[in-house]
Amino acid sequence: xxxxxxxxxxxxxxxxxxxxxxxxxxxxxVAVMPLVIIGxxxxxINNFPPFGDLSLVAGLNTIFxxxxxxxxxxxxxxxxxxxxxxxxxxxxAYHLAKSYNIDRLSASLxxxxxxxxxVPITDDFGLDMNWLGTQGLFVGIxxxxxxTELFRILVTNSKFIIRMPEGVPPGVTxxxxxxxxALIIFSIVGLLQTLLTILAETTIFEIIYAAMQxxxxxxxxxxxxxxxxxxxxxxxxxxxxxxxxxxxAITEPVYISLVERNIALFQTGVSAYEVPNIVTKxxxxxxxxxxxxxxxxxxxxxxxxxxxxxxxHPYREIAKVAAPASLFNxxxxxxxxxxxxxxxxxxxxFILAPVVLTIISYFAMYTGMVPRTVAILPWTTPPVISGxxxxxxSLRGVMLQLVNLTVAVFIYxxxxxAGVRAYKQRMEG
Numbered sequence: 038x039x040x041x042x043x044x045x046x047x048x049x050x051x052x053x054x055x056x057x058x059x060x061x062x063x064x065x066x067v068a069v070m071p072l073v074i075i076g077x078x079x080x081x082i083n084n085f086p087p088f089g090d091l092s093l094v095a096g097l098n099t100i101f102x103x104x105x106x107x108x109x110x111x112x113x114x115x116x117x118x119x120x121x122x123x124x125x126x127x128x129x130a131y132h133l134a135k136s137y138n139i140d141r142l143s144a145s146l147x148x149x150x151x152x153x154x155x156v157p158i159t160d161d162f163g164l165d166m167n168w169l170g171t172q173g174l175f176v177g178i179x180x181x182x183x184x185t186e187l188f189r190i191l192v193t194n195s196k197f198i199i200r201m202p203e204g205v206p207p208g209v210t211x212x213x214x215x216x217x218x219a220l221i222i223f224s225i226v227g228l229l230q231t232l233l234t235i236l237a238e239t240t241i242f243e244i245i246y247a248a249m250q251x252x253x254x255x256x257x258x259x260x261x262x263x264x265x266x267x268x269x270x271x272x273x274x275x276x277x278x279x280x281x282x283x284x285x286a287i288t289e290p291v292y293i294s295l296v297e298r299n300i301a302l303f304q305t306g307v308s309a310y311e312v313p314n315i316v317t318k319x320x321x322x323x324x325x326x327x328x329x330x331x332x333x334x335x336x337x338x339x340x341x342x343x344x345x346x347x348x349x350h351p352y353r354e355i356a357k358v359a360a361p362a363s364l365f366n367x368x369x370x371x372x373x374x375x376x377x378x379x380x381x382x383x384x385x386x387f388i389l390a391p392v393v394l395t396i397i398s399y400f401a402m403y404t405g406m407v408p409r410t411v412a413i414l415p416w417t418t419p420p421v422i423s424g425x426x427x428x429x430x431s432l433r434g435v436m437l438q439l440v441n442l443t444v445a446v447f448i449y450x451x452x453x454x455a456g457v458r459a460y461k462q463r464m465e466g
Contacts, residue, residue: 057136058182059379065129065181066373072124073369076117119166122173126152129181137189143215148184150219151226152177157240168242175276176242184222191218260399263316267325267391274330275378275387292318299411309408309429315399319410322366323423323434324398324441329368331387332394334420335445336453337363337371342446343453352457365417382456390445397441407433 100106127145134144155176157165168176191197192214199213233239296317303312328334340356347353352375359370377383401407408428418426420438428434 058133061129061133061136061182062178062379063376064132065125066376066378068128068132069121069124070370070374072117073121073373076114076121076369118170120169122177123149123152123169125174126177126181129178130185133182133185134189137185139189139192140215143192143212143219144185144188147188147215147219147222148181151184151222152180154223154226155180155230155241157242168240173242175245178276184226187222187225188215188218191221197221259316260396263321263395263399264392266321267395268388270330271388271391274372275384292316292321296320296410296413299409300413303411303429309411309431310405312409312411315402315409317410319413319423319427320398320402322416323410323414323418323420323427324437325391325394326366327420327438327442327445328363329366329372330391331368331372331377332390332441332445333359333368333371333377334363334366335390335442336375336377336386336449338442339446339449339453343450343457350457351460352453364419366419367417382452382459386449386452390448393448394441394445397444398437401437407431407437 127149130148131141131145134141152173153164156168156173159165197217199216230240233241233244237244295314296319299309299312299314299317303309326332328337337356337360340352344350344353355371355374359368359374362368362370372378375383377387398407402409408431410427411429412427414423414426420442421435424434424436424438425432426434
């Protein structure tokens with residue numbers, strides 16, 4: 038019997054999904070899920086949208102003093118998202134070493150040490166925290182995979198192994214087996230960092246960051262620019278990179294200044310339909326990234342539709358955990374928990390949905406069907422509320438959000454159905 042295109046797609050996706058290094062990356066992100074969820078809750082509380090005197094923020098300020106309560110969430114963030122690149126380096130190396138049945142702890146420790154060796158040093162000789170978090174994820178993935186592979190080659194070669202006499206505790210034996218491989222790896226990484234510092238006066242982190250910034254120079258208030266940003270952010274996030282952080286240094290100054298121009302005119306009496314700029318930061322936050330990057334609120338809705346009769350399905354369990362945070366546009370639980378990262382089945386809808394919604398939203402405002410954005414809100418403001426407020430109190434902004442969510446749900450559904458079938462086949466096999 039001739040295979041259908043869907044069956045062929047599922048088989049190809051299955052082979053890609055079982056690739057050793059991709060599995061290690063996936064499992065590495067899954068391992069830090071509890072910290073991601075806790076960090077998400079801390080971000081949510083610290084950025085809870087204000088609603089006048091009845092807001093949670095106003096109440097906490099009254100009890101603890103202006104802004105003092107945010108130190109708790111800030112401290113939690115320091116132990117989760119602020120060092121996410123470092124954590125993922127450890128967990129990916131651990132799972133890749135596990136797949137090779139080599140010393141997992143040594144591979145993890147050596148990878149983390151190499152990552153820290155590559156982190157830029159501040160003027161007071163401390164580690165630059167900017168590169169320990171989500172901005173360092175890409176380097177973390179490269180380091181963990183490369184160092185673990187190099188460690189595997191060295192630790193399985195008898196020439197590089199120090200053998201201990203019988204009777205020595207297993208833990209000591211393992212440590213000495215890793216001694217020479219670790220020395221060789223540290224020497225290579227140290228030499229690389231030294232050459233970059235002396236010859237180029239830079240670091241691997243800064244090289245990659247600069248390379249990511251170049252394609253988004255000169256962005257402005259145009260549909261092609263908005264589509265490009267949507268594509269770039271989605272691609273970066275699909276590979277586990279914090280796309281909004283990487284591109285934000287260039288795009289946010291541009292798009293915040295555009296909405297500020299709209300606000301200034303709106304305050305002088307110009308209608309929200311007549312302000313000049315369509316593509317702004319709240320345009321992207323409120324109408325494209327509902328539920329977070331990839332319009333993942335629509336993904337969660339699609340999951341509840343597709344697996345509505347399977348109460349214990351993994352997709353549904355992840356959706357139940359991720360839904361509360363997603364209402365406030367925090368989607369790391371579903372990005373790393375489903376996962377969407379490096380998931381071939383999710384690639385097309387994750388990329389396509391925001392691009393389609395960008396086009397719909399742009400023409401809705403360009404043609405005057407929906408007012409343009411005239412307010413800046415915290416990015417954690419939930420959909421519907423944000424659509425109403427950023428368009429100057431227009432229900433048409435809410436309607437556009439509902440239309441966009443509906444379109445995105447229909448984009449995600451067929452791919453989720455393919456994912457459910459693939460999961461069922463694995464369980465039955």
